[in-house]
Each structure stands twice: as C-alpha cells, then as structure tokens.
Amino acid sequence: MSLQTPEKLVYLDHHATTPLDPRVLDAMMPYLTHEFGNASSSTHPFGWRAKEAIERARAQVAELVNAQPKEIIFTSGATESINLALQGIVRAYPDRPRRLVTTTIEHRATLDCCKHLEKDGIEVAYVKVDSTGRVVLDELQQALEKPTLLVSVIHGNNEIGTLQDLDAIATLAHERNCFLHVDAAQSLGKVPLNVRDPQIDALSMSAHKLYGPKGTGALFLRGGAPGVRIRPLLFGGGQERGLRPGTLNVPGIVGFGAACAIAKEVMPSEARHLASLRDYLWELLQQQIPHIRLNGSMEYRLPNNLNVSFEGVEGESLLTRLRDVAVSSGSACSSGSHEASHVLRALGLSPRLAHSSIRFGLGRWTTREEIEYAAARIAEEVKQLRSFGTGEGLS
Numbered sequence: 001m002s003l004q005t006p007e008k009l010v011y012l013d014h015h016a017t018t019p020l021d022p023r024v025l026d027a028m029m030p031y032l033t034h035e036f037g038n039a040s041s042s043t044h045p046f047g048w049r050a051k052e053a054i055e056r057a058r059a060q061v062a063e064l065v066n067a068q069p070k071e072i073i074f075t076s077g078a079t080e081s082i083n084l085a086l087q088g089i090v091r092a093y094p095d096r097p098r099r100l101v102t103t104t105i106e107h108r109a110t111l112d113c114c115k116h117l118e119k120d121g122i123e124v125a126y127v128k129v130d131s132t133g134r135v136v137l138d139e140l141q142q143a144l145e146k147p148t149l150l151v152s153v154i155h156g157n158n159e160i161g162t163l164q165d166l167d168a169i170a171t172l173a174h175e176r177n178c179f180l181h182v183d184a185a186q187s188l189g190k191v192p193l194n195v196r197d198p199q200i201d202a203l204s205m206s207a208h209k210l211y212g213p214k215g216t217g218a219l220f221l222r223g224g225a226p227g228v229r230i231r232p233l234l235f236g237g238g239q240e241r242g243l244r245p246g247t248l249n250v251p252g253i254v255g256f257g258a259a260c261a262i263a264k265e266v267m268p269s270e271a272r273h274l275a276s277l278r279d280y281l282w283e284l285l286q287q288q289i290p291h292i293r294l295n296g297s298m299e300y301r302l303p304n305n306l307n308v309s310f311e312g313v314e315g316e317s318l319l320t321r322l323r324d325v326a327v328s329s330g331s332a333c334s335s336g337s338h339e340a341s342h343v344l345r346a347l348g349l350s351p352r353l354a355h356s357s358i359r360f361g362l363g364r365w366t367t368r369e370e371i372e373y374a375a376a377r378i379a380e381e382v383k384q385l386r387s388f389g390t391g392e393g394l395s
Contacts, residue, residue, distance in 0.1 A: 010373055077206050077214075081204035083113050097147035099147065156305075160343055161306070162297045163301060190302050285308060285379070295308065295349070
C-alpha cells in the first residue's frame with residue numbers, strides 16, 4: 001500500500017464538525033442572496049417568505065425526533081441549548097428542589113454550566129460511569145433518592161461514542177418526578193431519537209455535527225400539559241415565543257432543517273455503512289499496531305466513532321506528525337487543554353494512557369481507501385515514536 005500523501009487530506013474528525021452537505025447549501029443559497037427578509041417583518045412578502053422558511057425548517061427538525069414543531073426553539077447551537085435548558089429550567093421552578101444530577105462524562109458545555117449553577121447555590125450530583133462509559137444505573141437511582149429537579153445526560157459521547165440507555169434513565173428520572181434533559185449534539189441523525197419514547201423533556205441539538213451550518217442549533221421543550229417551563233437567558237424581542245429573542249438566522253435555520261430532512265432519509269443505510277468502515281478501521285489498527293486499547297462500548301456506540309489508546313505514545317506527538325490525517329485527541333472544545341481527558345479518566349484510564357488516545361470520527365463521504373491510508377499512516381508514526389524510546393513499559 002502506497003503511503004504517498006493524497007491530493008486531499010483524510011478528514012476523520014467529524015465529531016468536531018462536519019462539512020456542509022451540498023444539498024444543504026442549495027437550500028440555504030436563496031436566503032443568503034435574494035431572499036434576505038427578516039422573519040419578524042410581518043408587513044411585506046420578504047418577511048412572510050422568511051417566516052415560511054423558518055416554520056418549514058422547524059417542522060423538519062421536529063420530524064427527525066418525533067416532536068411537534070411548536071416544541072422546537074432555534075438557538076445558536078448545542079452549547080446555548082444546553083445552557084438554556086439547564087439554567088432555564090432551574091430558574092423556572094424556584095419552589096422545586098434546587099438540585100441537578102448529571103454524569104462525569106458530559107460535554108464541557110454541560111459541566112461548565114453546572115459549575116456556574118453551583119456558584120448560584122444549586123446542588124449538582126455527578127454520577128459515575130462504568131469502564132465502557134455507560135451510566136451506572138444503581139448509582140443514578142441512589143443519587144435520585146434525594147429530591148431533584150433535573151437529570152441531564154449526554155446521549156452519544158463526543159469522545160468515546162458510547163450511547164446511554166435513555167429508556168432506563170428516563171424511567172428512573174420520571175419515577176422521581178424529575179425532568180430529563182438530553183444532550184443529543186452527536187447522536188442526532190446518527191441513531192434514532194424519539195422524544196416520546198422514552199419521554200424526554202428537553203433535547204439539545206446542533207446543525208454543524210449533522211452536515212449543516214455552524215452557528216445554528218435547537219432546543220426541544222416538551223409541550224402539552226403540564227409540559228416544561230423555562231425562563232429565558234436573553235431579553236429583547238419576542239422571537240421564539242420570547243424564550244430565545246433575537247433576529248433569527250434564516251439561512252442557518254433553513255440549512256439545519258434541510259440537514260435533518262436528509263438525515264431522516266439516509267440514517268439507516270448511512271449508519272450501517274459507517275459502522276462497517278469503523279469496524280474495518282479498528283481491524284486494521286489491531287493488525288498493524290500492537291499494544292492498543294479500544295475506549296468505550298463497542299455494543300452501544302455511535303456508528304461513526306472510534307477512540308483508541310496507543311500505549312507508549314503521546315497523543316499530541318502523534319497528532320503533530322499526522323499532517324495528512326485529520327483526527328483529534330479528544331473533544332474539540334477542549335483541544336487546547338493539556339490535561340488528560342475527563343471522559344477517559346472517568347472510565348478508569350491512567351493519565352498516561354488517557355494522553356495516548358486518539359478520537360476518530362468518520363463521516364458521510366469517508367471512503368474505504370481513506371480508512372486504509374489512515375491506518376497505515378498511524379501505524380507508521382506509532383512505530384517511529386515508539387522507536388524513540390517513548391514506549392517503555394509496554395505490556
């Protein structure tokens with residue numbers, strides 16, 4: 001197999017962001033050019049058409065998760081949606097228990113929001129996960145013995161790809177009269193999501209993880225009686241029922257809707273294809289590189305995710321040598337940190353092993369040839385780095 005640099009880079013960092021699907025761009029283009037109206041302008045056709053486009057996109061997003069369009073609130077992305085859900089729900093129920101339960105492997109958007117809430121006097125309990133990254137249900141049950149307002153969990157982990165048992169978590173939460181918020185930034189459009197079964201009270205979503213544009217997201221809030229209430233974080237204007245005011249990003253929202261419509265159509269076949277490529281990558285890495293470890297659950301996993309520790313190799317050193325293969329050493333939002341991944345540490349990995357880990361995120365246009373090239377390049381660089389003497393102590 002030739003190791004010559006390909007004409008284009010091999011992109012295996014789809015958990016950080018995805019390329020814009022050309023069909024999504026086609027849907028957005030009119031609203032980036034001649035259809036420039038403000039959706040809040042109700043006195044002329046420019047505004048009417050923008051509002052129609054927003055509502056069409058709202059229905060497309062809702063359909064992907066089996067929600068009602070009126071239950072979808074558009075935001076700037078999953079980070080804002082998570083903050084709006086957690087802070088908004090806590091503020092909306094001042095007479096309910098000022099306590100929240102989450103896990104030790106959440107995205108920084110959730111963990112940092114929880115830290116902020118703790119400073120405001122909100123008690124936060126952090127439930128542990130097992131060695132594959134699945135929530136320990138007995139610990140969750142024990143944590144919920146104390147009166148709690150809200151449970152927040154990440155569905156598909158952004159580093160190790162592990163999927164949580166939402167049915168079991170929802171049952172435990174609702175048995176104790178708690179709301180359930182789910183961070184679905186990575187799982188939306190990759191695996192089936194139905195906010196009615198199990199009953200999810202709030203769901204955070206992002207467009208740019210789904211071949212849509214950056215800067216656009218949504219929050220599902222369960223309606224009906226009694227539904228879920230939130231208090232807004234922003235004020236000014238009545239957009240999105242006053243829950244997220246500000247001029248709506250019409251092109252971005254249209255793109256998000258189009259991305260959701262495409263995902264609903266292709267998800268079953270795409271998931272099978274990506275899981276097959278992912279398994280092939282793992283097979284090649286095992287064949288070519290000794291002393292490696294899979295992180296996360298292989299049974300309950302996002303179809304496009306692989307997280308591997310290369311014993312005796314510093315992950316950042318490996319990344320600097322892989323100029324032609326785009327991968328990461330963990331969450332893109334934490335890539336500037338030199339601390340070992342909190343997710344991998346929660347799985348029980350030593351700091352040294354956690355620092356040797358690489359995250360692979362496959363995508364819609366990843367090819368078998370790219371997988372073969374990436375595996376060979378990584379094997380080449382791991383062998384070289386270990387030859388420098390950094391591999392002492394390999395078992």
